[in-house]
């Protein structure tokens with residue numbers, strides 16, 4: 001949408017029509033214009049019809065696409081690190097501009113990324129998250145979004161929000177972006193800006209949220225659980241003031257084994273004892289009762305059990321349904337894993353991994369695995385049925401965890417639907 005749609009054109013045209021009536025030629029042109037307007041209005045229902053038909057056609061294509069992917073549990077997801085460069089200085093992250101842990105500044109090559117997206121698509125990936133570093137610093141970010149959308153994928157962008165000018169937002173909206181995750185660390189602006197090393201970023205985020213809404217991009221606050229959050233109620237109030245309607249929490253990472261630097265083993269902001277971590281997660285559970293928190297309740301319970309070293313119920317699908325593409329075009333099952341599955345160019349022939357891993361608290365993988373558990377069971381049942389193994393199909397569907405997964409899907413459905421959409 002361009003800003004020309006947002007000003008008051010009809011009124012200005014009305015003034016012009018009145019001045020046209022001051023002489024005869026004005027009357028003629030006003031008459032002809034009225035006739036033309038009338039003719040155009042007569043076509044409007046037809047145009048509306050065509051748009052609606054196009055929309056239902058693309059909806060139908062999406063439904064058929066999802067059905068075709070069901071034997072493997074539906075669409076796959078991939079996180080992509082497009083640059084290791086960041087303009088922020090977050091204490092709990094190794095990409096911080098001040099830590100100088102990056103030996104070489106890197107930007108994903110756009111052409112190679114397009115070829116990678118082709119391969120990902122052919123192997124069932126439909127949801128992407130572009131992250132960094134700060135992904136909006138990549139000069140080809142809008143083109144990356146546009147290319148993914150043209151393939152039929154649903155990309156989202158994770159950003160600290162500092163670069164979100166109206167021009168940048170307009171470019172991303174035009175490219176087809178519908179979802180953006182914006183990081184928030186604290187209820188107080190000064191704490192957030194101090195940690196990020198970005199003065200004035202709170203105000204920029206508030207302004208960006210107004211614009212993003214106008215441009216049809218849904219935003220979600222992305223909050224890392226950290227010690228700057230001394231009051232979760234205050235955090236909710238701040239999020240509302242900033243224009244957020246939904247929040248998702250990520251859990252602090254003290255170490256990662258892959259090439260990702262989104263962790264810190266020295267930050268006091270994420271130095272939690274077991275009890276403190278459980279308390280923080282319980283605070284998120286409480287917040288969920290009166291503010292839309294995207295993390296499913298089942299996943300929060302699972303991560304609390306993980307923190308307490310108790311039994312886990314949901315297998316993680318990192319390597320089977322969820323993947324991470326690093327800056328060097330290596331595909332990993334997740335950013336916690338030390339060894340890549342291989343270069344993305346081999347993705348189409350790569351053996352996927354399904355070993356019921358439950359090793360870490362990486363939120364995107366663990367939350368998604370709760371949501372995906374039921375569709376994966378349906379896929380297992382479909383494949384077993386095709387082989388005539390009705391006993392196995394029954395076993396796949398009879399797992400108790402399926403109903404918990406389904407309950408999570410139902411309770412978060414409205415938000416997930418908005419985040420997954422390709423049209424406004």
Ligand code: SF4
Pocket residue numbers: 086087088089090093094095096097132133134159160262
């Ligand atoms: S958390 Fe994000 S914004 Fe902060 S330093 Fe890391 S990559 Fe940059």
Ligand code: SF4
Pocket residue numbers: 316317318319333334335336337357358359360361362365366
């Ligand atoms: S549990 Fe953690 S380490 Fe295991 S596959 Fe999932 S994200 Fe990776």
